[in-house]
Amino acid sequence: MQQLTFEVNGRREVVAVDVGETLLDCLRERLHLTGAKDGCREGECGACTVLVDGQPVDACLYPALACEGVSVRTVEGIGTPSEPSDLQKAIVEHAGLQCGFCTPGIVVVLTALLEAVPNPGRANIQTALAGNLCRCTGYAQIEDAVLSLASGAKDGL
Amino acid sequence: MDFIRTTSMEHTLSVLEAYGSAATLLAGGTDVFAQLPRGELTPGVLVHIMPVPGLSSVVLEGGAISIGALASHRRIAVDGALGGFGSLRQAAAQIGGWQTQAVGTIGGNVCNASPAADLLPPLLIHDARVALVSASRGERSLPVSDFVKGRHATAREADELVTSFLLEPPGTHTADIYLKVGRRSAMEVAILGLALRLTLDDRGRVAQARVATCAASPCPMRITAVEEILQGEELSADLIAEAGQSLRSSLSPIDDVRGSAAYRLAVAPRLLARAIEQTKVQIMLANSG
Amino acid sequence: MTNIGSDLPRADGWDKVAGKSQYTVDYSESGMLHGCVLRSPVVCGRIVRVDVEAARSMPGVRAVVTATNVGNGRAGMLVRDQTLFADREIRHHGEAIAAVAADTLAQARAARDAIELEAESLPALTTMAQALASDAPLVHPDWESYALNPMAAELRRQGNVAGELIADPDGVDEAFERAHLVVEDEFCVDRQYQAYLEPMSAVARFTDGRCIVRTGSQFPYNIREELAAYLDVRLSDVRVIGQTVGGGFGAKLGCGTEGYAAVLSRAVGGRSVRVVKTRDEDIVTAPVRENAELRIRTALDAEGNMTAREFSCDMDCGAYGLETPTFPSILFHFAAGIYRIGPVRVHARAVYTNTPPTGAFRGVNGPAVYFAVERHMDNIARRLNEDPMAFRARHMLRDGDTLLNGQALADAHIAREACEAVQKSLPAVGARQSGDRLRGVGSATGFWVTNPLPGSVTITVGEDGRLHVLTGANDNGSGAVAMGLTQIVAEAMGVSTGEVIVGLPDTDLSGYDSGSQGSRTTHIVGKAALIAIDDLKTRIFDVARQMLPPGANELELVGGMVRAVGIGDAQVPLAAVFQMANFSNVSLSGSGTYATTPPAFTPGCAVGLTMPSLLTPTYHAHRAEVEVDSVTGNVRLLRYVVAQEVGRAINPDGIMGQIQGGIAQGIGFTLTENLRLVDGRYLERSLEAYRLPLAQDLPRVEVVLLEHPDSEGPFGAKGVAEPPLVFAPAAIANAVSDAVGKPFYKLPITPEDVLFALDT
Structure with a gap:
């Protein structure tokens, strides 16, 4: 076990973690932040996506100890059921979620997209979503939700 | 298993010297942490080198471009300094999703030396060199083509750290491209990858052609037989067909879960023809512009 | 009405989007x-x-x-x-x-x-052919001793055949003897993994x-x-x-x-x-969609009318039956598609093998049957040199025509309406080429059903007037509970959806429910809720009458109030009604149970028929436009149009999600997804090898909703979730066949298949 000091959703956390431990296990098991989901443990489904210093990473493949001194943001740090972010609100209002298991990862990656590209087109959104599998929705209404936030964005680009 | 976080080049090199082959270098973790639970790696110590400063930059160095080993795929895909290396940027943009591209590094992709490593064909067609350093023997560099020795095998010694990749800027009337074959639009391990760098002379003949592939042989490689066929010739349909046949006979693909050898061989000449067509158009557009 | 036909946010959406839902x-x-x-x-x-x-x-x-x-x-x-x-x-x-x-x-x-x-x-029986060989060992030597559940009473079993259906009506052989033309096709489909994100x-x-x-x-x-x-x-x-x-x-x-x-x-x-389960373990042990081999022969007369058909199919159960032994019955019902064909002989078997078991996957068996039936229709039309849709229209069932089980289809004309709708949105123009890309269009049409099995609901007025809905139905993600049931209850009770709380199922507390399967939840559980509300409203009104001015006979529920119709603004809030009821020995609770009444059918229409009739049919037409990359053999969907009859749309956005998501799964089944068995083991063991469609791989489906309210369904709603997946493989495979100019008979259609078809 080694000590890890990092910031999670704006709060300083000090935890002891195993050497081979993933950031996902650290968040879910030690910090009880269960928003990030374990869907495959191989970086294919993106349900575990969190932001590390603003960049989306698959927490299932990211070493917890690599987070020393960094800032991690999870879906819990983006909004709450009663105070959702604009993106979260748009996803609910556009029926951009069904079973919801992939949704936290999708919220996280699209939050990063909107921070990087304030007015993404459909192609930008689809590219950003490449690392996130959704089996229920077929993605279109998720894309619609993001487009609704992007003023002046053109459909189909 | 131990975990050491290194914060300087010196620190890294001394750790590598001390642990030798027991050490596994850890950058973005996307390969290492996928391989660990499968038991494909059993390191004595993980050496986390991401905090080492200065290894992720893309800089012009005496006319050549130097890409730091810790430059992320995403950085490579968007960095304006790599404008002359379209194939490299295209390849980087097709490695996994954003999550992989954000943390996966060029050093990791090359040192993992997967038969399907996307960055290798572009590095090969640009005659890239790998720079390494060790505590005891100092710096050395060698061509990527010599560095990658086989499937998951490289010329890196256990005490060495790959620091950067050096690429000579391509000349004029030159274009390059990386085409990747997969079942889906993204998130694919290449069924076949092909990089082409084409230089045409004033009369539209091939002044220089360089071709490299991945996922069609034990490790990515240059296909010099094809280059020789194209060299000095006009790009006629017959020539392209001949080059395609030569490419087919140069490859030694296998059947795997992603695609059959027969499919790879069927696609390869078509992909080469597409690459030639598209680079030709790029050169013409650049000239007319 | 404000809650029905409205794109209201799903009740569980806020928790889900914030990562707070508890899986x-x-x-x-x-x-x-x-x-x-x-x-x-x-x-x-x-x-x-x-x-x-x-x-x-x-x-x-x-x-x-x-x-x-x-x-x-x-x-x-x-x-x-x-x-x-x-x-x-x-x-x-x-x-x-x-x-x-x-x-x-x-x-x-x-x-x-x-x-x-x-x-x-x-030695393992890893293929159906091995398991069906006369000297094959039995996967279950003790098969005769196994107990049967009530649903399996009619199941016909023998050794490695876990379920067999035989329909042999008169006149088939005679029709084939007289036939001017016989068109015969063989199809096969591979296994598809449900690939829910939650293992x-x-x-x-x-x-x-x-x-x-x-x-x-x-x-x-x-x-x-x-x-x-x-x-x-x-x-x-x-x-x-x-x-x-x-x-x-x-x-x-x-x-x-x-x-x-x-x-x-x-x-x-x-x-x-x-x-x-780990993902690998989940893949290996999931009750995936069955692989199947289908053979279909149709006799035609000199005018190009279909006069008889023979349809046989073997489906792979794997080592245990699960739902698969009943799939031959499903195949029987759809063996003629939605067409007048004359007598149809059907022989379908579910076969035990030494492979991981198969089971239910959205649209059970439908995607394979309609793939065969609707690809076959295209092939016949091509042989007759007739436009595929015109050929279909010529044979399509008319209102009151009977299905293979003798059951009358009262509203078959809706299928024509659906075909016209897709034709209007995306006219078929024939194959064309642009550079190294080939384009083509394909269609599929037919009917599907709504699972009729029983469900029940209890609705209770709480102290603060909110409504607690207790049901054994679970929302599988579709929104059938979080949208459908919630909106139905809100509408019938005259409250906003925020006043309706649907709890999770608990078999100690909730009434029986037959599960989220067969597109049934909105239709069946919604109807059970309306029955419960009839019961509950009587109780509410009986109590409220004591609280309202004399003469308040006709009451209504509006905005959480019980209001007297025609007496000024006399009203009492539900919370007050609860207080009164609580001290009047009245329980403000209503319960309802509902199962669809089966229609008449012809007994003896088939042997081994476990589901004799088809309930609450819906009608569908799909059209796909594809682009084939002749360099790689990859197929890309350019456009996809669906005309779907839904009875009544409770939440159009929710239905759009069912259609878009169902088409996505259909695109996967047709183009990129399969679990290949090699000597009894799957080759694909991860989500890297098993390719689910990505956002970039999918078109935004264009949807035309056709509303023909069902007389029994809640506010007219019928089942919605399965049909999008059922018809997609046929439409896409027809489009690829059109683009390439060669017929495709196997799913998935891989880039290798396409390239080799182009090369021959």
């Missing part, structure tokens, strides 16, 4: 142990020895169980052919051998790996003689039934509590991990045990 993997109990399962590396064999002693003494290990110490209860959806653990016989790769519970998951896995399994490999998981606690299991199941009451059988306890001693379901698509109708969690908890004396 089974997010649920834990004090002192909870972690379990895992040892699975057979052998495809077919006999257990010689399972030595668990070393595993038992490893750190943190609390229990190791095998067939020898958990009893040998058998369960199954139709035929009780399955045990929790292989006893002596190993029938498929991945079959459970033993399970371990330990303090940590790592300890459980280490102990599992320390179990010594000695198994003798036997199967359960938390169980076995205390005081009762087993309490928490699981995100589509069908909690079936989990209870199977667990009771496995554990050999009374049905009512199992309590299944629903969790949020992370997708199921049919795979979570039966037990996956629940049984292992339960026996481990019993073995450790009642501490909770959580069992979660």
